[in-house]
Amino acid sequence: MSRELHLARGTTADANYTLDIDPKRAGWNHSSLRIVELSPGGTHTFTTGDSEWIILPLEGACTVRTEGNEFQLLGRESVFASVTDFAYVPRDAQAQIASGAGGRFALAGAKCERQLPARYGPAPEVPVEERGSGLCTRHVRNFASADAFDCDKLIAVEVITPGGNWSSYPPHKHDEHRPGVEAELEEIYYFEIDGPNGFGYQRVSPSREGGSDVLAEVRSGDAVLVPDGWHGPSVAQPGHDMYYLNVMAGPGRTREWRICFHPDHAEGYR
Secondary structure (H helix, E strand, C coil): CCCEEEEEECCCCCCCCCEEEEEHHHHHCCCEEEEEEECCCCCEEEECCCCCEEEEEEEEEEEEEEECCEEEEECCCCCCCCCCCCCEEEECEEEEECCCCCEEEEEEEEEEEECCEEEEEEEHHCCCCEEECCCEEEEEEEEECCCCCCCCCCCCEEEECCCCCEEEECEEEECCCCCCEEEEEEEEEEECCCCCCCEEEEEECCCCCCCCCCCEEEECEEEECCCCCCCEEEEECCCCCEEEEEEEECCCCCCCCEEEEEECCCCCCC
16 A cells, blocks of 8 residues: 555654644544643643544643533553543534643544533543453553443544563454444554563554555554554563554444454454
């Protein structure tokens, strides 16, 4: 494919965001991700447009104001420290993020049709699961999975892969609309690696002729786009835990995460 699927840190930065991936930049129609960094006392105001957004603290706390609501997000020290609370901001609205001590905040977005109410997502209500076994064990924080938090189109989760482990394994895909079997979803992987000079690897292999084909060494601040194809494994360097934020959305009328596993790989490590 001609489009760039591995986006190294800084390559999508602009005046407002250290990372800014919108549908035009990604070459697709639905999913977006932004990272904003605020200095102590800093604020950021944005208009949601035709997308719904979740504001997710990566590091630090903030106040989110939108549609007459004010949400105090306690946040966290880092993505490796714990789950976090978050705020949902609807389409066709204006929102402000303010941080007294400063921090980094992800804005996960999806083009949508319905305008749902602004809401607060408490950290204790985030479902956390251990997925896989052995060296394929990883920890999934389902803060905005399809069955955990109500959105119109947006699906988003966090994954912690212990150093030396594989995740997103067996390779799987969600690039076809097959009712009850597979949902069509565009996906962004955003990575952070624990510790200096840490890295990981992300594989995306073609599910069709001419499809996505990536083997990328990823570091903190990198992103990988998955418009189609088998994605996985995600491999963490020994001694360095790997975090990734998955942001997904698609054209289906029903918001659901349905995937198909690669038939040539063992399924015992799901």
